[in-house]
Amino acid sequence: MTTPFRHTEPLPPASAAGTVAEVYAQIALDFGIAEPSTFVVLSSAPELLAPAWALLRESLIAGPGSRTGKELVALGVSLANRCPFCVDAHTVLLHATGDHALAERVARGGTPHDEEHARLLDWGQRTRVPGADLEPYPFPREHAPAYLGTALTFHFINRIASALLTENLLPAGAQRFRAVRSIAGRALSRTVRRTARPGQSLALLDDIDAGEAPAWARGTPVGVAYASLLRAAMSGAGLLDAADHDLVEAALQDWDGTHPPLGLAGIPDRRERPGARLALLAALAPYRITDEDVAAWRRPEHSDHCLVHLVAYGAFIAVDRIESAFSAQITQEAL
Structure with a gap:
């Protein structure tokens, strides 16, 4: 049977228990999509699944x-990261907000007619470049935790989706058809337009220490969730030896947001440093991860849990590089 999953075989959601089942229940209630593959693919690592959600x-x-505004930011991020799965998902979700003409215009690669919408989409795309000038924000400063958090969420989720899922949001690529996108969006409209109470996901986290919350989200549920995901994702570094870890971290310090060239210059050979290669591809070009790359790294002791953690580590070091640039700009403004 064809599945949306690449390189892993998550357990059927019906068999979920404990934290995984609780996360699925909240996703169905607040996201409106029961068991979305972007989260099911993380289910072998509940300690990642819960903070990502x-x-x-x-x-x-x-x-x-505005939910429309945040969807446009998420769409811009997904376009910048070349994640067709997430681009299609946010197009459907724009339909769910009721902005049908806007959804179809951006689906065709067009620029929104509304100036504010166009600025939000462009801002989301520019967040891929660490240190890009993102000021002035195209949203009220008091909304920064939500908008910055949305951008960083999808810098992470895009990479997970591109590495571990196929490109098809719906079976047989049905999302390519306008009528299907519209119908799918309308089915989600009631949930998307409902007001959600902040903070209710934090009960799902094992560790709610907000000590590592970034300054732009301190004192908010976004900051607690970000700190929890940071700790969980960075634990994947333990799957690399010291030399590979240093190589990956050094490469990300020099990254300027560009996509690697076709020849993958600067990416280690899979025969020599397969772990470092997987982590760097997850960070910079997860859509370039192949079966051969995974097979070169995987050993009998490497379960799906291990692979998800290694990919999440690579994804998050890119997120951390982008977030560090956000924080540096905010600190500079405060001086």
Whole structure:
């Protein structure tokens, strides 16, 4: 049977228990999509699944600001990261907000007619470049935790989706058809337009220490969720030896947001450093991860849990590079 999953075989959601089942229940209630593959693919690592969901919920769904505006930011991020799965998902979700003409215009590659919408889409695309000048924000400053959190959420989720899912949001690529996108969006409209209470996902987290919350989200549920995901994702570094870890971290320090060239210059050979290669591809070009790359790294002791953690580590070091640039700009403004 064809599935949307690449490189892993998640357990059927019907068999979920404990934290995984609780996360699925909240996703169905607040996201409107039961068992979306972007989260099912993380289910072998509940310690990643819960904070990834929490960050999305507290920023995109329950955070302040327009849902249409945040969907445009998420769409811009997904375009910049070349993640067709997430581009299609956010097009459907724009239909769910009721902005049908806007959804179809951006689906065709057009620029929104509304100036504010165009600025939000462009801002989301520019967040891929660490240190890009993102000021002035195209949203009220008091909404920054939700908008910055949304951007960073999808810098993470795009990479997970591109690495571990196929490109098809719906079976047989049905999302390519306008009528299907519209119908799918309308089915979600009641949930998308409902007000969600902030903070309700935090009960799903094992560790709610907000000590590592970034300054732009301190004192908010977004900050707690971000800190939790940071700790969970960075634990994947333990799957690399010291030399590979140093190589990956050094490469991300020099990254300027560009996509690697076709020849993957600067990416280690899979025969020599397969772990470092997987982590760097997850960070910079997850859509370039192949079966051969995974097979070169995988050993009998490497379960799906391990692969998900290694990919999440690579994804998050890119997120951390982008977030560090956000924080540096905010600190500079405060001086």
